Amino acid sequence: MKRIRNLILLLLGTACFPITLLAQEEPNNVVVMDDGFQDHFYEALKQKSIENYDKAIESLEKCQKIQPENPVVYFEFGKNYLAQKKYKDAYDNFEKVTQMDPNNRWAWVGMYDVCYDTHDYNQAIVIVQKLIEFKEDYKEDLTSLYMNTQQFDKALELINELNEKFGKSDKRELYKADILKDARFQSAEKNHLLEQIKKFPKEESNYISLIYLYSQSNQEEKAMEVAKKLEKEIPTSDWAQVSLFKFHLNNNDGDNAVKAMNLVLPSAKIDAKIKHRILNEFLIFTKNNPKYEPDLDKAIGYFDQDKDVKVAKEIGKFYYSKANWNKAVKYLEMHLKNNSEDVEAQQLLLQAHTETMQFPILIQKAEALIQLYPTQPQFYYYAGLGYNQTGNFKKAASVLENGVDFVIDDVALEINFNIQLGEAYNGLGDGKKKEKYFTKANDLITKQKK
Template identity: 55%
Template sequence: MKTKILFYSFVLSGSLLSSAFSYAQVEPKEPDSIALATTEFENNFFEALKQKGIENYDKALKSLEKCLVKEPKNPVLYHEIGKNYLALRNFPEAEKAFLKAKEIEPTNRWYWQSLYDVYYQTKDFNRSIPIVQKLTEWRKEYYQEDLVSLYMYTQQFDKALALINEMEQTVGPSDKREMYKLQILSDNKYKKPQKETLEEAIKKNPKEESNYLELIYLYSESNQEAKAQEVAKKLEAEIPTSDWAQVSLFKFNINNNDGKKASESMFRVLESKKIDRKIKHRVLNEFLIFASNNSQYANDLEKAVNYFEDDKEVNVAKEVGKFFINKAKYKEAIHYLEKSLAEKPDDIESVELLLYTYAESAQYDNLLKKSTDYIDIYPTHARLYYFAGLGANQMKQFGKAKDWLDNGIDFVVDDVELEANFNRQLGEAYSGLGDIKKKEAYFAKADKLIKSKSNK
């Protein structure tokens, strides 16, 4: 709901005075006494404005009370009194003053608006509703937005839904009202009649995209997937340019194991400027799972990943690489991790994942070369030395392995498992070099470290 803070723009040259003074109850007096009374009223009124302007609300109220003695039926004075009490958060007195102003001059919108300010700040939403209903007489569309929210806050969902539907026809949809509508329609009470209403609306106006989308949502929520797919196909036929139809059709095609049609819908979604990036990520994730079980769509998957090359929030190629690591599909994992590093070469997590994948797939020559290359860039990163030592041991370059491991173990900090792995590889290196005593010492140290970790 929009915060309602409205101020009078008083122009000292006379707009305020003409309003305030027009309510004066003037008895026949001598000219001098009239001038004196008018000057006294002016002085008190302007003093009140001045004190309110510097946030001396109590002093402002005292000056306004003096004005009331002269003009007890002046609504402008009560409105000013109410505004000062509202600033002091004295809501009962503010309400009383605004009610009095409204009673004297019920056609002045600002008096109703100020009363709404009181009820909104005190979260008295039930009393706000009739005030806002009155305010719609002046600015219908503006205050209808507030009225929708007030109906939601007071759980008058029938009224909220009726007003939302009316506003969709008069001013068009909005994200906030759409959210409210979905919240209401999630209640089973509304689903059946709403489906019928939407079906009828589609017949009357087959080019209104939002009706199809809401109907697809309702059918999907009630597990009527066949009906939802039917609506999506109607939407595609009536509005071929609808990108949202492709979101639904993609899901149906995946569920039907139709990879060709699913990929076609996916690319329409990925190319769309209307569809949120989060939805595009969701579509890619579903296609990734599908493609991992259907290798003939590997090229489509890679093409889809390319759409996210400029994504500043998520390194998509790296995430796809992680997915394939979890599936123990190391060839695919390596492909996407190398792709990730081509885009972001300084991503150390991608480097470590790639080295791990080389090790798991026994690509020890690549493991040794890539790890030593990155040591030049990150000379204090312990895990790079570990992978270099592992690769060198597997390549039977035991002297190089010992050197890499000796140089890197000092960089291990608070990582017992990594330290144990360093010691194991040092044991392997000394075993290859024929030093059995040191081999057994390093293996024993590794075992001790693992036992100490398990005892914690």
């Protein structure tokens, strides 16, 4: 039984302690002494396993009296105190192990755990620098600690080192983006990226990062130099075209801007937000250079499957806001070909037709929409308005009276209905009803002002 118990103890100890603590000598040279140490130590392990840390510590104190220079005892003290959040006692015991055995990595890890739990990041840096001697992976921890202690210059240097050696990681890239928001660190990063481009001329991401940094600091000429270099080194790079598009647009070179845009928009590599930005910039350019409108129309086609942003509609609304009614009609109709259920776009289109006084078209579209959406009062209003403007007052009165009952909590629309009804009955020569509806409209306007 005693041999089996010793075997259990050995297995437990191997699982719980560093090999360096338990295998200092060859097994044949170890003299087993039955001094009570194993019994107390086994009890300490048992009590710790059931989270009875005070009892475990009592047993370890007995072990300590028997073998006061055994680092395993102090290591176990540290683990029990750490579990109890007695951080100073835990740290002191882990530190004692490192003094006895400087190469015991797990004792250093214990000290690191204490520092991290107590947010003593400066001391944690000292310990992690030691841990890196055992395992280079701890450089990732050191990066985080530099960020926590706002040592951004050291963090940036280490991030670049790790990126070059192991490749980029999402976490490091987030850290880097945060650091580079501060202009103080951008110069060093630009120099680093220039060196990386020299060393790895076919690595696209370095060019992209450098172009972004130059653009952020309004160094457009340098950004363009990098974009051209990227295009030369990697002719197939879609990212080079993003910067070249902007360059050509700034130089009022529409032809080359269109060429760059037509390479960027179908690219699967370019983020949708960037594509939308390019289209918006080209839209503004086209407003002042109408000859490129066919190119704008082609560009819109690249966004047909975009579920998040209805590009043709947004362009229609852009022209609508600028009172460019004909262009608004064109792009809203383009949008509605595949999105006829978009009630907002239908209403904007009807208003644009009203502004251009295309009343027969207005009547035709409004009547068709009444059939599809019989409870939408706006469509009755536009049909009635169109009939009034074409002199069909009887039809206007009929359609307006049918629609006004659907107006709910929309005072402005109710006022417009009453004005058009007054116009219709004025045209029909019914002075009484004319006065009725105009008076009602005036009352609503007065009430609205209050």
